Amino acid sequence: MTNYNLALKNTYNNLKNTLPVLFGTILLIAFVISVVPADLYSKFFTGNSIIDSFLGALFGSAAAGNPINSYIIGSELLEQKVSLVAVIAFIISWVTVGIVQFPAEALLLGKKFAIVRNLFSFISAIVISILTVLILRFL
Amino acid sequence: MIKKMIVKIGFGRVFLILVLSLYLLTFIFSRSLFFESVLRSKNVLGDIILVLILVFVLTFFANLWFTNKKTDKILKGRANFVGYISAVFLGILSTGPIYMWYPLLSELKEEGLDTSLIAIFLYNRAVKIPLMPMIMFYFGLPFLLVSTFFMIIFSILNGYFVAKFT
Numbered sequence: 001m002t003n004y005n006l007a008l009k010n011t012y013n014n015l016k017n018t019l020p021v022l023f024g025t026i027l028l029i030a031f032v033i034s035v036v037p038a039d040l041y042s043k044f045f046t047g048n049s050i051i052d053s054f055l056g057a058l059f060g061s062a063a064a065g066n067p068i069n070s071y072i073i074g075s076e077l078l079e080q081k082v083s084l085v086a087v088i089a090f091i092i093s094w095v096t097v098g099i100v101q102f103p104a105e106a107l108l109l110g111k112k113f114a115i116v117r118n119l120f121s122f123i124s125a126i127v128i129s130i131l132t133v134l135i136l137r138f139l
Numbered sequence: 140m141i142k143k144m145i146v147k148i149g150f151g152r153v154f155l156i157l158v159l160s161l162y163l164l165t166f167i168f169s170r171s172l173f174f175e176s177v178l179r180s181k182n183v184l185g186d187i188i189l190v191l192i193l194v195f196v197l198t199f200f201a202n203l204w205f206t207n208k209k210t211d212k213i214l215k216g217r218a219n220f221v222g223y224i225s226a227v228f229l230g231i232l233s234t235g236p237i238y239m240w241y242p243l244l245s246e247l248k249e250e251g252l253d254t255s256l257i258a259i260f261l262y263n264r265a266v267k268i269p270l271m272p273m274i275m276f277y278f279g280l281p282f283l284l285v286s287t288f289f290m291i292i293f294s295i296l297n298g299y300f301v302a303k304f305t
Contacts, residue, residue, distance in 0.1 A: 004203065015195055017151055019151075071270075096290075109244060116304045120297050139281045
């Protein structure tokens with residue numbers, strides 16, 4: 001199989017796997033936003049940078065899948081007045097921390113490696129979200 | 140039953156079917172909620188459709204130019220500055236699901252590849268060029284630049300700590 005055909009096949013597989021989840025996510029978010037009152041989110045997210053980024057990172061770590069979904073969810077959370085720091089921590093931990101793939105990572109790359117890497121990625125998501133918000137304030 | 144369905148048709152489709160079933164129930168019990176949700180979904184889709192096409196075009200080119208054989212060649216035996224920078228770029232350019240890379244990285248680790256390079260590579264998989272139009276669309280260019288910068292810096296710190304504690 002030529003490189004061109006292989007790339008086409010991989011992209012097709014990517015599309016095939018991503019689109020159902022993407023459409024499902026968009027539909028589910030639209031539904032949840034229609035049902036859940038907007039002020040409910042403020043009960044989870046307090047406005048405190050450290051607590052909000054911790055919660056954002058926690059939710060992001062538990063999630064998995066194409067990062068596109070995290071952007072859509074993140075933008076909707078921003079519209080619901082969830083703080084930017086929480087949304088950034090959520091988006092970053094979505095792609096850097098892998099609770100779902102942890103067993104595979106631990107099996108193939110070592111348990112200690114997987115624990116340290118994911119733990120540090122979790123802390124990084126919190127620190128990066130706070131730093132990003134601080135820098136964006138000056139831009 | 141759901142587990143069987145996931146094995147048969149994949150998680151994505153099962154998830155979509157479940158959400159569509161929820162919409163069907165909503166249509167029966169609350170038309171107004173159904174139409175409100177459909178309208179919201181339509182607006183989001185309308186906003187992102189062009190960016191989504193661009194994302195898949197860029198994904199195609201990433202798949203075309205980047206294979207895991209190239210990673211093997213570049214990373215092997217390098218735990219110095221060049222190795223760190225290579226791991227950063229290879230992580231950014233790599234495609235496909237993360238678990239697809241575990242067997243190769245596991246093999247390289249067995250052959251003596253420094254764990255810091257593996258950690259840097261895995262962390263930088265979070266920085267995806269094909270998805271940048273999407274990030275810009277939702278959060279703007281300043282956010283994209285600042286968060287990408289920090290993610291690259293923290294990927295190297297991640298590599299350092301992983302190597303130190305493992």
